[in-house]
Amino acid sequence: xxxxxxxxxxxxxxxxxSMTLQCAQDMNHEYMSWYRQxxxxxxxxxxxxxxxxxxxxxxxxxxxxxxxxxxxxxPLRLLSAAPSQTSVYxxxxxxxxxxxxxxxxxxxxxxx
Amino acid sequence: xQQGEEDPQALSIQEGENATMNCSYKTSINxxxxxxxxxxxxxxxxxxxxxxxxxKHSGRLRVTLDxxxxxxxxxxxxxxxxxxxxxxxxxxxxxxxxxxxxAGTKLIIKP
Numbered sequence: 001x002x003x004x005x006x007x008x009x010x011x012x013x014x015x016x017x018s019m020t021l022q023c024a025q026d027m028n029h030e031y032m033s034w035y036r037q038x039x040x041x042x043x044x045x046x047x048x049x050x051x052x053x054x055x056x057x058x059x060x061x062x063x064x065x066x067x068x069x070x071x072x073x074x075p076l077r078l079l080s081a082a083p084s085q086t087s088v089y090x091x092x093x094x095x096x097x098x099x100x101x102x103x104x105x106x107x108x109x110x111x112x
Numbered sequence: 113x114q115q116g117e118e119d120p121q122a123l124s125i126q127e128g129e130n131a132t133m134n135c136s137y138k139t140s141i142n143x144x145x146x147x148x149x150x151x152x153x154x155x156x157x158x159x160x161x162x163x164x165x166x167x168k169h170s171g172r173l174r175v176t177l178d179x180x181x182x183x184x185x186x187x188x189x190x191x192x193x194x195x196x197x198x199x200x201x202x203x204x205x206x207x208x209x210x211x212x213x214x215a216g217t218k219l220i221i222k223p
Contacts (some may be wrong), residue, residue: 004154042214042216043213045211058199090155092150097204097210098209101147101202104154
């Protein structure tokens with residue numbers, strides 16, 4: 001099992017560019033989520049999904065879109081990158097929100 | 113807003129000593145989870161304690177939960193250099209599908 005796979009691991013963007021962060025899991029988990037982690041802080045929830053076709057906003061959703069067309073994949077789209085979106089992004093999956101979360105290794109994103 | 117608040121923010125101890133870190137939260141929960149994050153890596157689940165449990169053990173880890181005080185503690189016994197990491201608590205409020213995370217405790221084990 002690969003677990004949770006995030007790509008790319010590193011990315012540099014210019015302000016205004018768009019991009020998609022990929023997240024895939026092979027554990028048949030229904031619950032998937034995206035977080036951002038800024039230096040010295042905990043995780044802040046961007047978007048989450050409780051199953052294919054169902055997504056909802058977390059604490060900091062502005063500037064990001066998600067979709068969940070399959071159980072395995074949960075991509076995160078930055079619509080128009082801003083320097084404030086410079087962060088480390090983590091994807092996680094689990095059988096449910098109240099169950100242990102499995103994390104990817106993160107995508108380190110810099111917006112210039 | 114952050115539901116979980118860990119303290120201390122940083123802790124430095126000698127190898128072999130015990131390390132205790134605390135987490136407080138604000139609303140009723142289903143359970144509370146502790147995670148470890150090594151520098152530059154994703155988080156790894158350590159232990160989950162349900163709201164009807166008061167104490168749970170896993171190897172050198174001991175977690176307690178006091179729902180009346182809305183607090184939890186994580187004890188790592190006989191610390192090792194490999195325990196150097198940041199530790200986070202996460203809670204799920206009963207009213208939604210979101211996990212809320214504290215800012216973490218940075219633990220340094222000195223050889």
